[in-house]
Amino acid sequence: EAQVTQNPRYLITVTGKKLTVTCSQNMNHEYMSWYRQDPGLGLRQIYYSMNVEVTDKGDVPEGYKVSRKEKRNFPLILESPSPNQTSLYFCASSPWTGYEQYFGPGTRLTVT
């Protein structure tokens, strides 16, 4: 089944404790992206990747890092999480030949 998977789905952590949210897609898509969703603000793009080893900032990149060492994986790294990063995070992927983005199930992160 074609899909985007994210792990973990739920995470509660404390301020300053490094964490990684994994994202993997099995559709051989070149483009991948991370969004965060906050009440009243909708979804905003954090980082994106056009292909392996090619990443760039989206609209709200502060406090986040990403890497793209393999085509299928695009982890989101929070090196020193803060409470304002409490949010619902979505990973998405898309092929270059089309514009439709496929979303993962989301990761709900709480930073206390």
Next chain:
Amino acid sequence: AQSVTQPDIHITVSEGASLELRCNYSYGATPYLFWYVQSPGQGLQLLLKYFSGDTLVQGIKGFEAEFKRSQSSFNLRKPSVHWSDAAEYFCAVLNSGGSNYKLTFGKGTLLTVNP
């Protein structure tokens, strides 16, 4: 910069009634437009998309949307709502320029369906 406005934060309809969710966009070029649905605790599912051609597009679950360039609108419609349609709906426009296929989303419309 592109933007999407969904004027209605919350809409309540009765089961079996018709539905129209409004979406207005701002984009300089020909827009690529999408409607996504998010059920409680779920991810985003694509309902339908418009790239070009026929301005009335059909999607899944009986939804359709009409692109009106003169009004910069892409409203979502369904003739008869089912209780399972209760969810949050997001309109989005794709930034197809350059290398970032960023989706700019509206802030969503929450749909409540009364029995």
